[in-house]
Amino acid sequence: MFGIYLKRELGRRKKAALVIALGLALGIALVITVNSVSAGMTQAQDKVLQSLYGLGTDMTVTKARTAPTSNSSGQPRFEFDAKSNDDDTEQSSDRVMTQGGQALKSSLVTKVADQKGVAAAVGALTLNVTKVDGSFTQGKAQSSTSGSGSGQGGPGGGQGSGSTAAPQVQGGGASFDVNSYSVAGVDVTNQDLGPLAGSKITSGTAFTSAQTNAKVAVVSKSYAKENKYKVGKTLKISGTKYKIIGIATPDSSDSTTDVYLPLKQAQTLADAKNQVTTIYVKATDSQQIDTVKATIQKNISGTTVTTSADLAETVSGSLSTASNLATSVGKWLSIAVLAAAFLVAALLTSSAVSRRVREFGTLKALGWPSRRVTRQVVGESIVNGLLGGALGIALGLGAAYAVTAISPKLTAELGSTGGGGGMGGGPGGGGPGQQSASNTMEIALSAPVSATTIALAVGLAVAGGLIAGAMGGWRASRMRPADALRSVS
Known part of the structure; x- marks a missing residue:
């Protein structure tokens, strides 16, 4: 009914x-x-x-960079030889500097990993390489003659037809190209966490755990395309050659890193032995991230702990x-x-x-x-x-x-x-x-x-x-x- x-x-x-x-x-x-x-x-x-951050990263541990002292400006410096016999000779120089915060001791990675609520911690070293190459061109000294007359000439008192001006250097100079790119030192024993975790290898192979100090490199897809790099070719940084073993393609957006090296090789390049600039942290429970952050800040003084929520607050556009x-x-x-x-x-x-x-x-x-x-x-x-x-x-x-x-x-x-x-x-x-x-x-x-x-x-x-x-x-x-x-x- x-x-x-x-x-x-x-x-x-x-x-x-x-x-x-x-x-x-x-x-x-x-x-x-x-x-x-x-x-x-x-x-x-x-x-x-x-x-x-890389997939799986809940927070990072860094340290704020201190202001440069009066004796050091912190700016890159390049020195070239400019001898007279070096006319049109190509010259090149790489300047490798740590990027981001102040360097941390590698031992802090273990200390962070031992904190309550931390599932894993991995250190990484971020570098900026500025490459300057080009050549000097030597100028030529030229003199010119001006005027005419019947007056006395030069020191010999002979008859001259003009006066000779002082020699002037014409031409010469320098032409240099400046190229800057980023390098990340990766802990090859744990690549599921860190700067390479947000990319997948689409050509070649990834690092192996045995390549902790091998002279090999993985380059981003965009950087490889720009510089026509392929797997098997070599990449030269500050006089050291690295064999490209893989091309990395980011999972979601443009890569913010151009070259990936084993962590020890990056430390050698930057003269930063046993140092890292960023510690990537994965929490055991995603609901306790704020608690883990407070624990790390309390037990490891002088560091800055940044969570994904903190980072999201800086997104603009x-x-x-x-x-x-x-x-x-x-x-x-x-x-x-x-x-x-x-x-x-x-x-x-x-x-x-x-x-x-x-x-x-x-x-x-x-x-x-x-x-x-x-x-x-x-x-x-x-x-x-x-x-x-x-x-x-x-x-x-x-x-x-x-x-x-x-x-x-x-x-x-x-x-x-x-x-x-x-x-x-x-x-x-x-x-x-x-x-x-x-x-x-x-x-x-x-x-x-x-x-x-x-x-x-x-x-x-x-x-x-x-x-x-x-x-x-x-x-x-x-x-x-x-x-x-x-x-x-």
Whole structure:
């Protein structure tokens, strides 16, 4: 009886049911769209952080670089011979400097790994290599003769036809190219954590655990393409040749490191024996990262511990702006629209009940109790809510698919904060002490829809139907059989 009556009443009031369903559908579709876009923003930010930190890294340990002393400016210095017999001779020089924070002792890696809550810790050394090559060109001394006359000439007192000016050097100079690239020293015994963890080897092979001090290198795909490097060729840094054994392609975005070397080789290049610039840390429990951070800071003084959450705060650009809009304006807008949809559905249902005075009064006169009338109204409202939910899910999925298909490009700029204690301790990431360093990446936005979002939409549809039904049912339960008689004309 309930189902038959429900079907008949919904069929009679198709227009009203459609209006209620559409109102709920718009609110639910907006909720799905905002949630899916927010999830896409989170994924995009994770890609940015993974490209700098490496997959699996929960935090990094660094040390702020101290200000240079009066005797040392900390700037690269190049010296060349410029002898007279070196005309047009090519000269080249590499300047290798540690990049990021102040160097840490390698023994700190073990100390960090022994802290409570730390699953693994790996040290890395980040370097910047500035290569200057070119040649000097010697100038030529030339003299010129000017004027004419019959006066006395030179010292011999002979007759001269002019005077000779002092010789002048013409031509000459120097022409040098400057090329700068980043190098990361990798602990080859644990490559699942550290600067190389965010890339995969797409050509050649990765480092082996036996190559702790081998003269081999892995180069990024972009750097290899730019310099026409291939597996098997050699790369020369500061007079040392390294055999390229692999090409690394980042999983998510442009690589921030150009060349990867075994950690000991990088330490030799930089004259930084048993030193690292960054310690990559993986926590045993991702929910206890703040606790692990506090433990490391307490037990290892003078270091800066940076978590992924800290690093995310330094992300700027259109990605950050869009993310803030999605999390603040977008969510509040969706809540407002959804609340308005619920209110409209409740008011329309209540209005529809008011127009059914004769019907409900007659049913009560025939013996229907108030709870049965209320159940009937609530049942109709829930069906309207489910219809609106189905339509809203379809609209929301369509909007999310459109965003993914268009894939708008967002830029993410990750730079260090000032004061020498900045975030972004990853290789090339503008680590502590680099106040002007930054990385700009371009991320394609997607809008993934999870099962949780669909479940939320269904829950909202049912909630909307219950709210509308509760209001309409309360109105219907208060009607008396006498009301039906008074409404008869």
